[in-house]
Structures are given as C-alpha cells and as structure tokens.
Amino acid sequence: MAALRAVKQALRKEIKRRVALLSVEEKLRQSHVVSQKLFRHPQYVSCKRIAVFLSMDDEVCTKEIIRDAFKWGKSCFIPRYEMGSHHMDMLKLHSEQDMDSLPLTSWNIRQPAEDDHSREEALAAGGLDLILMPGLGFDRSGKRLGRGKGFYDTYLERCIRHPKGKPYTIALAFREQLCQDIPVDHNDVLIDEVLYEDDGL
Template sequence: MAPVRAAKQALRRAIKVRVAALSAEEKRRQSLLVAQELFRHPKYVSSQRVAVFLSMNDEVCTQEIIKDMFKWGKSCFIPRYERSSSNMDMLKLNSLQDMESLPLTSWNIRQPAEDDNSREEALTSGGLDLILMPGLGFDRFGKRIGRGKGFYDTYLERCSKHPKGKPYTIALAFKEQLCQEIPVDANDVLIDEVLYESHQ
C-alpha cells in the first residue's frame, strides 16, 4: 500500500496549503452556507440522533449546526478521540453550556475527559441516524482523506455492527477541499454525500 500512502501524503500537503490560504472571513462565509444547506437536507431534518465534530480552524465551523440541533431537540453526539489508538467514541453532549465546559485537548479541540464515564455513548444505546464527517479532502465519489489516524473509518465499522446499521454520512467541506479523485485503500469507508458551496 506504499504508493497509496505516498499519494495521500502529497494530497494532504496540497489541500492544507489551499485551506491555509482562506481568510477567517471566507471560512465563516462558506461555513454558514454549508450549514444552511444542511438545515434543508431531508436526512438532517429527519434524523434524531446526530454525531457532529467540534471543528478545528481548518474545518467547516460546526457551531451553528450544534445550536440548531439543540433548538430542534435532536440528540447531539461528539467525538472523544484516544490519542494512543485509533479508537473514538461518540458521546452525548447535553447543552451548549456543556460544550463550553469541556476540557481542551492538545489539538486545541474540546472533548469529554478520558475519565468522564457519565455520558451516553451512541452505540451502547440507540445508535446514530447521521454522522457529519470532518476530513482534509473529499471527491465527488464519496472518497475521503482524513488526517491519517483512521478514527472515523474504525468507528463506521463499529456502527455497521449495531442493530440500527450504518448511519448516513455527510461530509462538510470548504470547496477548496474538493479533489478530482482521492486514492483509497481497503480500510477507507466511503461517505454518502459531501456538502460544500454551490453543491446542488
């Protein structure tokens, strides 16, 4: 798999350069457009249990989306990544205030603490209807390139074993993260859809 790995590394570097060139204002503008697109999406409207990432600076901002989920009474789940492995859990977020009080990781994103065992994990209860996916790059065939740790691929495998089955997956992207085609290997799980500006 070395050629695929090398191709992915080169692509990651190229995408990072493109996204780094975006101003804060432009990222905010595209993030709001993607959020509006999502709010009209039938899968989002009908989903009750939704997993969403807490965005980093080079990702579509998810704050408005999280606010909207609480407004409509959806159950909101957010990732807790384990640095030492590719394991990730989706834990229930109780409110916007709850989000503000989460500890910051070394990646500068908020997530429930390692010893916080009071939260519901999505797969130990009713599963998920929808996962909003982060990533570095996407193509129009549902291929995604992440940061190389495999957190989401591993989690989607776990989802497929849940009685509810694999949730629908929508990636949120800046149009600068769109690629012609992304090289994939056997472990890469395809996503159902990518939302970005001008996506019709």
C-alpha cells in the same frame, strides 16, 4: 501500500496549503452556506440522533449546526478520540454550555475527559441516524481523505455492526477541499454525500 501512503501525504499537504490561504471571514462565510444547506437536507431534518465533530480551524465551523440541533431537540453526540490508538467514541453533549466547558486536548479541540463516564455513548444505546464527517479532502463520489489516524473509518465499522446499521454520512467541506479523485484503500469507508458551496447557490 507505501506508494498510496505517499500520494495521500502529498495530497494532504496540498489541501492544507489551499485551506490555509482562506481568510477567517471566508471560512465562516462558506461554513454558514454549508450549514444552511444541511438544515434543508431531508436526512438532517428527519434525524433524531446526530454525531457532530467539534471543528478545528481548517474545517467547516460546526457551532451553528450544534446550536440548531439543540433547537430542534435532537440528541447530539461528539467525538472523544483516544490518543495513541484508532479508538473513538461518540459521547452525548447536553447543551451548548456543556460544549464550552469541555477540556481542550493537545489538538486544541474540546472533548469529554477520559475519566468522564457519565455520558451516554451513541452505540451503547440507540445508535445514530446521521454522522457529520470531518476530513481534509473529498471527491464528489464520496471518497474521503482523513488525517491518517483512522478514527472515523474504525467507528463506521462499529456502526455497521450495530443493530441499527450504518448511519447516513454527510461530509462538510470548503470548496478548496474538493479534489478530482481521492486515492483510497480497502479500509476507507465511502461517505454518502459531500456538502459544499457550489455554483448553484
């Protein structure tokens, strides 16, 4: 266990180093390419209820995706992380303006306030069709390296127990976040697909 943790830590450091070398323009360019690939994806086209992460500086930018989801009338859910635990809820976002008015956390990401009880939680109602997954690193077989907090793995376990079952999961990645092989343990849930800019584009 300790050995696996050490390998993951070293890999996190290496990927963070690679992504840190990308210019803002390059990150936005790759984000646009990945977003366009997503918009053509049958799982995205057909989904009604989608969970989207609000991106940090070292992640594929999701603003364009949230705008598109509202344009097509999809129900959009965003994470609220509980600091100091592994618990995360996916709460309904009402509009782009709603997103801009959310408070900032200590991680510099926007999320609904702890005392905001007015929002629908995705699993309390109709479940989710699609979850867009953040992460630090990915490999082509669907293994994912998160930030070590376990929020998404824990949430996916909850989704699996929901009557609707596990939603389709798509990770959004910069090319620099792809690895040959990500080390995983039994708690790590595999993702269905990783979207990134490949040479076929």
